Amino acid sequence: MSIETQVIKDWLKQHQISEVEVLVPDMTGNARGKFIPAHQFLDQGEPRLPESIMVQSVTGEYCDEHWELVEPTDADMLLKPDPATMRVVPWAREPTAQIIHDCYTMGGELHPLSSRSVLRKVLDLYAAEGLRPVVAPEVEFYLVSRNTDPDNVLVPPKGRSGRAETSRMSYSMDAVSEFEDFVEDMYDYAEAQELCVDTLIHENGAAQMEINFLHGDAMELADQVFTFKRTVRETAHKHGVYATFMAKPMQIEPGSALHIHQSIVSVDSGENIFVDEKGEHTAAFLSYIAGLQHYTPELIALYAPNVNSYRRLAPDISAPINLNWGLDNRTTAFRVPQSAAAATRVENRFPGADANPYLAMAATLASGYLGMKRKLQPTAPHQGTANEDDVEVARTLEEGLRTLGDSPEVVEVFGELFLKAYAAVKLDEFEEFNRVISSWEREHLLLQV
Known part of the structure; x- marks a missing residue:
């Protein structure tokens, strides 16, 4: 067992944690992830998430270039917990931990579409x-x-x-x-x-x-x-x-x-x-x-x-x-x-x-x-x-x-892939917003243009 794994295990035991929130910041800065029972968190190996969640828009949609940005098979990312981010969730009814994870490719490299990877690179x-x-x-x-x-x-x-x-x-x-x-x-x-x-x-x-x-x-x-x-x-x-x-x-x-x-x-x-x-x-x-x-x-x-x-x-x-x-x-x-x-x-x-x-x-x-x-x-x-x-x-x-x-x-x-993905996701959001007809347009243009 690695030192980091032992640190996490001891911390979960110290705080009597029953459930772990596995968190990944997505491109919008929102939390994605899964709940895992604490007794399974360290025993089942590194958690995984599909890499496609990194190229979802703020509405949860996928852009037209989706399959150009991620593997057509919608491959998994490996998630590695950062012990420095372990925190108790104070609003949870049961003793719950939240741990932010870094995203890695299946080849062991920091995932280029992860915003945490981008900051780490800088x-x-x-x-x-x-x-x-x-x-x-x-x-x-x-x-x-x-x-x-x-x-x-x-x-x-x-x-x-x-x-x-x-x-x-x-x-x-x-x-x-x-x-x-x-x-x-x-x-x-x-x-x-x-x-x-x-x-x-x-x-x-x-x-x-x-x-x-x-x-x-x-x-x-x-x-x-x-x-x-x-x-x-x-x-x-x-x-x-x-x-x-x-x-x-x-x-x-x-x-x-x-x-x-x-x-x-x-x-x-x-x-x-x-x-x-x-x-x-x-x-x-x-x-x-x-x-x-x-x-x-x-x-x-x-x-x-x-x-x-x-x-x-x-x-x-x-x-x-x-x-x-x-x-x-x-x-x-x-x-x-x-x-x-x-x-x-x-x-x-x-x-x-x-x-x-x-x-x-x-x-x-x-x-x-x-x-x-x-x-x-x-x-x-x-x-x-x-x-x-x-x-x-x-x-x-x-x-x-x-x-x-x-x-x-x-x-x-x-990274070229990250910038391409970011632009694609955000342009998709812009076009979706642009299709909405506002009350201002109905008020001022309906009968006057």
């Missing part, structure tokens, strides 16, 4: 240079009243006062207290799963909240965001409301983001390579930002993966629309917060809350890596309000997918 590029990314995600979400009819618009839920929010309550302590029971249970669930959640604030939207995570390893934090989104949804169900990570769930409310703070440290020295001994920004720092500027248009579909995502990326104060960077400037896409020199970092404000956290982190870290490798140079830091400048990114999912994989260096990092 992190390996840094490791080969003696570097380690440090990230800190910020996740925004809305609480909304239960909505069982998709034709009805979403509305904020009533809080403990019996009233729904009708005004902007950014950073309001009283507004958070309206949902105190939800917040307490959410923190209890997070603590039970050892999630490194830090600050909770009320954001600008009605019943919109933001959770900040403590900085740490990119894979670990991607796993935690993946787990946290499940946790928030489960907590909301317990309290009779919905939690949504849609990028723009309500027309009159601001969008929800997954901001990613990032810095790079030397493995040998442990020092932040974005600053020198004098505390000044280094050439690596500037090239990293230049990489973000250069590759974001090509990778925007990983930050904004759904048709709804682009409703958030509109001329507005709450989301970026161009590639500017700035010092402590929240209107820019790439913000460098004011901090002590050792904590120098850049915040990528493009990813939406609906993004697959593994792919969003892979995209931002790959962009910075390629910027440093190619010694790209950024624009001057932006002064003033950046959202008064021209729009420089795609405004629809279809437009964003046109440029995905345009450069050979991006294809090399992400």
